[in-house]
Amino acid sequence: MKKAPFRLSPYQVQFLLIVGFVTVGYALYLRYLAIELSTVALACDAGLQTMVCKARALSTVLFKNSVFGITALVIALLHVLRPSIVLLTGGLVAAGLGIVLYNIVLSGIAIGLLILGFARPAPATA
Structure with a gap:
């Protein structure tokens, strides 16, 4: 019995486009308006307690420890083994x-594995 390859419906593609644009947009906001902007960086380092400073501190800790890249790589490996829309969304x-946010190597490998997940058959449904 041959399984069909993993394919997305048009609604799932639209959902992934929205999730991808919102995620990258928020990451760009954090990078260029919270992490790299010198006035915000000086204010946050001086002790300002706003949501931007807390998001900046959290994202800085996460990308210094390569959490984004490692998480993306683990989810992408799971997606290659058993493709699903949930894993694809999390990996994206x-x-x-x-x-x-500076975890380029691991995240790039994860994106390649996410694309490779489309070559795998979808899980069998009962």
Whole structure:
């Protein structure tokens, strides 16, 4: 019995486009308006307690420890083994954050594995 390859419906593609654009947009906002902007960086380092400073501190800790890239890589490996829309969405979010927030190598490999997941058959449904 031959399984069909993993394919997305048009609604799933639209959902992934929205999730991808929102994720990369937020990562760009964090990178260019919270992490790299010197006035915000000086204010946050001086002790300002706003949501931007907290998001900046959290994202800085996560990308210094390569959490975005490692998470994207693990989810992408799971997606290659057993493709699903949930794993694809999680991998897309983690890889999008990782590409923009300095975890380029691991996130790039994860994106390649996510694409490779389309060559695998979908899980059998009963």
